Amino acid sequence: MTASQGNPIAALNRDNICALYDAYFDTLDAGRLEEWPDFFVAECRYRIISRENYEAGQGLCIMQGDSKGMLTDRVRAILKTQVYAPRYYRRFYSGLRVVKAVGGEVEVRQNVLIVQTLLNKPSEILGCGAGHDRLVMDESGELKFTDRTLILDTEMIRNSVIYPA
Amino acid sequence: MTDSEWIRIASATELREAGGLLGRSICGVPLAVYEVSGAYFVTLDRCTHARARLSEGYLEGFLIECPLHQGLFDVRTGEVKGPPCTKPLRTFAVRREGEDLLVSLKPLQEAPKKDEIAHE
Amino acid sequence: MNNIAKRWPGTGVTEIPYWVYTDKDVYESELDRIWYGDHWLYAGLEAEVPQVGSYRTTTLGERQVIVVRSTQDQISVLENRCRHRGVQICQARSGKLDGITCPYHQWSYALDGTLQGVPFRRGIKGKGGMSRDFSPSDYGLLRLKVEVVNGVIWASFSDRTPPFREYIGDRLWGSYERIVSGRRLRVVGYNRQFIPANWKLLIENIRDPYHGALLHVFLPTFGLFRPDQASEMRMDETGRHGSLMSLPAKDPGAASHGEDITRDIAVDASLQLADKRLIEAVKELKGDETLGSCCVFPSVILLQQINALQVRHIIPKGPDGCELMWTHFGFEEDDEDMRQRRVRHGNLFGPAGLVSVDDSEVLAMAQRGFKTAEEGGAAIVQMGTGGRETRNEGHMATESAIRGLYQYYREVMDL
Numbered sequence: 001m002t003a004s005q006g007n008p009i010a011a012l013n014r015d016n017i018c019a020l021y022d023a024y025f026d027t028l029d030a031g032r033l034e035e036w037p038d039f040f041v042a043e044c045r046y047r048i049i050s051r052e053n054y055e056a057g058q059g060l061c062i063m064q065g066d067s068k069g070m071l072t073d074r075v076r077a078i079l080k081t082q083v084y085a086p087r088y089y090r091r092f093y094s095g096l097r098v099v100k101a102v103g104g105e106v107e108v109r110q111n112v113l114i115v116q117t118l119l120n121k122p123s124e125i126l127g128c129g130a131g132h133d134r135l136v137m138d139e140s141g142e143l144k145f146t147d148r149t150l151i152l153d154t155e156m157i158r159n160s161v162i163y164p165a
Numbered sequence: 166m167t168d169s170e171w172i173r174i175a176s177a178t179e180l181r182e183a184g185g186l187l188g189r190s191i192c193g194v195p196l197a198v199y200e201v202s203g204a205y206f207v208t209l210d211r212c213t214h215a216r217a218r219l220s221e222g223y224l225e226g227f228l229i230e231c232p233l234h235q236g237l238f239d240v241r242t243g244e245v246k247g248p249p250c251t252k253p254l255r256t257f258a259v260r261r262e263g264e265d266l267l268v269s270l271k272p273l274q275e276a277p278k279k280d281e282i283a284h285e
Numbered sequence: 286m287n288n289i290a291k292r293w294p295g296t297g298v299t300e301i302p303y304w305v306y307t308d309k310d311v312y313e314s315e316l317d318r319i320w321y322g323d324h325w326l327y328a329g330l331e332a333e334v335p336q337v338g339s340y341r342t343t344t345l346g347e348r349q350v351i352v353v354r355s356t357q358d359q360i361s362v363l364e365n366r367c368r369h370r371g372v373q374i375c376q377a378r379s380g381k382l383d384g385i386t387c388p389y390h391q392w393s394y395a396l397d398g399t400l401q402g403v404p405f406r407r408g409i410k411g412k413g414g415m416s417r418d419f420s421p422s423d424y425g426l427l428r429l430k431v432e433v434v435n436g437v438i439w440a441s442f443s444d445r446t447p448p449f450r451e452y453i454g455d456r457l458w459g460s461y462e463r464i465v466s467g468r469r470l471r472v473v474g475y476n477r478q479f480i481p482a483n484w485k486l487l488i489e490n491i492r493d494p495y496h497g498a499l500l501h502v503f504l505p506t507f508g509l510f511r512p513d514q515a516s517e518m519r520m521d522e523t524g525r526h527g528s529l530m531s532l533p534a535k536d537p538g539a540a541s542h543g544e545d546i547t548r549d550i551a552v553d554a555s556l557q558l559a560d561k562r563l564i565e566a567v568k569e570l571k572g573d574e575t576l577g578s579c580c581v582f583p584s585v586i587l588l589q590q591i592n593a594l595q596v597r598h599i600i601p602k603g604p605d606g607c608e609l610m611w612t613h614f615g616f617e618e619d620d621e622d623m624r625q626r627r628v629r630h631g632n633l634f635g636p637a638g639l640v641s642v643d644d645s646e647v648l649a650m651a652q653r654g655f656k657t658a659e660e661g662g663a664a665i666v667q668m669g670t671g672g673r674e675t676r677n678e679g680h681m682a683t684e685s686a687i688r689g690l691y692q693y694y695r696e697v698m699d700l
Binding site for chain 3: 048050052053056058059060061062063064065066067069070072073074076077080081082083084085155156157158159160161162
Binding site: 184217221222223230231232233234235236248249 | 383384401403404405406407409410
């Protein structure tokens, strides 16, 4: 189904949006990193950016990609080249709200908390922030991110951010 | 607020007994009255830096020192004489009639602006 | 004399006792002799304080300072502590001020730290106040020695610190000037991380070409760095500063400005990036190096890798940790393409850096190793021509620059 067929606007409803976020965070929490880029359209933008930089209009991010290809490269590096102590992330989102729906695109915001657990250590908060996202229906009728921007209040990172959120 | 008539602000005796420095509110306008070597002066009683009361400050010669940050003004002209003040102080005409000191609220320049007058 | 009970065996630098990284007395002595001694510390970029009154707060060693443009031509670096009752005055990270006023009792300082206003200094209606002999000029904010060199602000707690040009020396001046040539800089953004590792490990790491292609698998995998490419690890005369420069593995000089200098060096077609823009670079600095670093002991590493120009500012936090503050910068004349390129290249660095994560994670592992080491345990630093010599080298199989660092360190620390 193309975006112009069916009823894409009706499909951009809160239930479907929540289902997308549930699936997105479940995929990441379960460690199925190779599936992460598939939540994005080809010409997308992904950012984890400090609140400091975001509010000052400065471009530097903690993690960034401006294509699905770059996200795939990030996954490959996480799995094959980066060196880091083993850990789990678990992500919690709340307060999801649709702030705008224009044409076939919705703007969605939510709070996000990332809890990290290193081996033999207590769980700790790695970051908390707000997701400012844009979603569309792609040609196959699936909801995807065109832009996911996670603005972190946590400007002092406990060493590393390994996995996306 | 009245126009150009002269208004009694203080007596010469009470000013002398106050060490030559007094604060008074006339028609809602906070004013500081000074006596230096027999001459009389009146300025707005608000420092132009952080709006402290100059009448609570320190008068030495013709210089009034703000109690808050020690900014300096010349009471004769309102000119800034020491940091951190940068804006001059508004002055008013004053004269003595017998024991009375009278001030004119029609100032040497234009009328005081609303933000200069904090109603007490 | 030091308060340090432990003794470093022998006089060489091929073994670094683990307690050098973990001992609290060593750390306190480092603050005193190094951070607050006759050394220049990185305090920021001129571009961060563009107007009179613009300021940023930052930490030098463990002491917080206000870096402020006090007049059009003067930058002041002032300790962020009221001389009255010790309050840390500025709580924001940056902003613009007319003066510096303590919130507690409104003691007011001019932008250059001069104490200007003490409320009720003369008392209230003649009662109270400070004594007549109180002299405000004795109670200004502590002023550090400042030099601005090619747009970088340097500060020192010591008046005896020699001029910066002399401090960095002739051998390393070229690597400094290459990155901050005097062109007007523009901040791309900041990142901050706490690394649970001794601050000296960060300095060692950037002077350790040996680990480059071995730890950072991303680099040789995607053709950014090979162990056999031409490189030079150079120290200044004291051994405390170091620069590492590396040319890509192709005919140098063939690239001209604006040309992609990474396209020819991918090692394996099957290991191509899905989106090469992640690392595609254009030449913008003097020389064809794809990596050029200048480590100015003790507080900072200035580094260029591809088009990511960065300041890595080290803030020690006890023997077992430090903060690393990244300032990525570009030039005022950057066009939109270059701005976006610098943001993409930022992916290799910082707390999620495709290259840098390896370092911060491994250094944390090192610190964990030190903490449980036996009495008398030590790291060995013997790579390099001769195994024990300390000299500038033109290849990567060397730890010579780490030996040089500790030669200086033993001297300044009297260890």
